[in-house]
Amino acid sequence: MRESASWLAPGRVNLIGEHTDYNDGFVLPLAIEFGCRATVSPGPDGLLRFVSAQESEPVEVPVEGLAPDGVQGWAAYPAGVLWALGVDLPGLTVTVDSDVPLGAGLSSSAALTCSVAAAANDLLELGLSPRELVAVARKAENGFVGAPTGGMDQLASMLGEAGSVLFCDMRSLDVRPVRFALDDAGLALLVVDSNAPHRHADGEYAARRKACEQAASVLGVSALRDVTLDGLDEALAKLAPEPDGDVLVKRARHIVTENARVTDVVARLDAGQIREIGPLLTASHASMREDFEITVPEVDVLVEALLAAGAHGARMTGGGFGGCVIALVDNDAVAAAARAAADAAAAHGFAAPRTFVTAPAAGAHAVDPSGAEPPRQPPVDTNASGAPDAG
Structure with a gap:
């Protein structure tokens, strides 16, 4: 076994396609410049040791004690990856260092799990393909941590390509890079982190998923992806008489129209x-x-402010209940748009947002174990509000 293996995996921004992943639909994410570096090296026999540059104390777990619910907190994510590999493990030390902002909807967890999965695969010479590593990372979050992620985040982190968004069919898991030539068009993708605390996100996320599954069951389809835009009115008419029909109608309408918007964006690109x-x-x-x-309210105010400042389009990105807004703006309007967002937040008494410009970055890749390549930073920080809250 080699001395160590180090891999860096990025966070992601979802250009469009929200909550469609677990409905077997379409998504269009891009890997970003923020990332997590994981180094996996041999450790004492029978012991798994997890160390984070963002945490004060390491976490140690006996190999024989590696099981769901057996590890809590941040270490559950890398521990879950080792569990999801499904192989006999030697003693290992896993060291991680991330600059993906926590709580911003930029998928810090996928950056963590994908980087650990790739580094462990490399060190242990398991020969898993990138797609197999996507499955490992998703299994870690779903089966070990208990986070109901739909798989988009892991696909973007592992398979993202510089200069392209990734068109993902979440039923077949087929992916296609789609050129996203911001510079050629004189445009920038501005990310505005609202710094709004997530409100009941876990329970609300589960409730949305349950409603989508209930709507699909009523309609007799395996997932809402099977409802076409042409058939939407008929489907909504079937849902309306159901208990909580008004909720089912709204949830289904979002998924069906969002899938259509994703494919429309791809066609335009x-x-x-x-x-x-x-x-x-x-x-x-x-x-x-x-x-x-x-x-x-925090993200709604930011979207309206960005549009009023001349953005070509703006939307919340991520699972919701807080997090980031993205805006498509002219290159020469980035500073003005960022100021407009900050002014609007201040006028409403909200936390000051943090803004930066991003572009599609490469997916997971090996890095120098010596630490010569630090985690990536955004190319432009429009307000220099300090280091991100990374974990």
């Missing part, structure tokens, strides 16, 4: 019409606000 995706981003936010009911 394929045609080189990047500016024309803006209204679709904004329509996605309206659907998340009105039909899926996952936005909060």
Whole structure:
């Protein structure tokens, strides 16, 4: 066994396609410059040791005690990866260092699990493919941590490509890079972290998923992905008489129209019409606000401020109930848009947002175990508000 293996996996921004992943639908994420570096090395026999640059104390777990519910807190994620590998483990030390902001909806957990999965695969010479590592990382979150992620985050972190968004069919898990030529069009993707605390996110996420599954059952389909835009009115008419029919109607309408918006965005990007995706981003936010009911005042205010400042489109990104907003803006309007967001937050008494510009980055890749390559930083920080809260 080698001395160590180090891999870096990025967080992600979802350009469009929210809550469609667990409905077998379509998503369009991109890997970003924030990332987590994991180094896995041999350790004392029978012991798994987890160390984070963002935590004061290491966590130690006996190999024989590695089981769901046996590890709590941040260490459950890397521990879950080792469990999900499904192999006999030697003693190992896992060291992680991340600059993905926590709680911002940028998938710090996928960056963590994917980097650990790739480094462990490398060190132990398991020969798992990137797609198999996606399954390992997702199993760690679903089966060990108990987080009901739909798989999009892990696909983006493992398979992302610089310069492209990743068109993912979450039923087949087929992916296709789609060129996202921001610079060529004189555009920038501005990310605005609302710094809003997530409100009841876990329970609300589960409730949305349950409602989608209930709607699919009533309609006699395996998932809401099977309802077409042309058949939406008929489907909603079937849902309306059900108990909680008003909720089922709204949840289903969001998923069906969001899938259509994803494919429309892909068609426009394929045609080189990047500016024309803006209204679709904004329509996605309206659907998340009105039909899926996952936005909060902080992100709604930011979206409105960015649009008023001239953004071509803006929407919340991520699971909701807090987190980040993204906006498609002209390159020369980035600073003004960031100021408008900060001013709007201040006027409403909200926390000051943190803003940065991002672009599609490479997915998981090996890095120098000596630490010569630090975690990546965004190329532009529009307000220099300090180091991200990473874990």
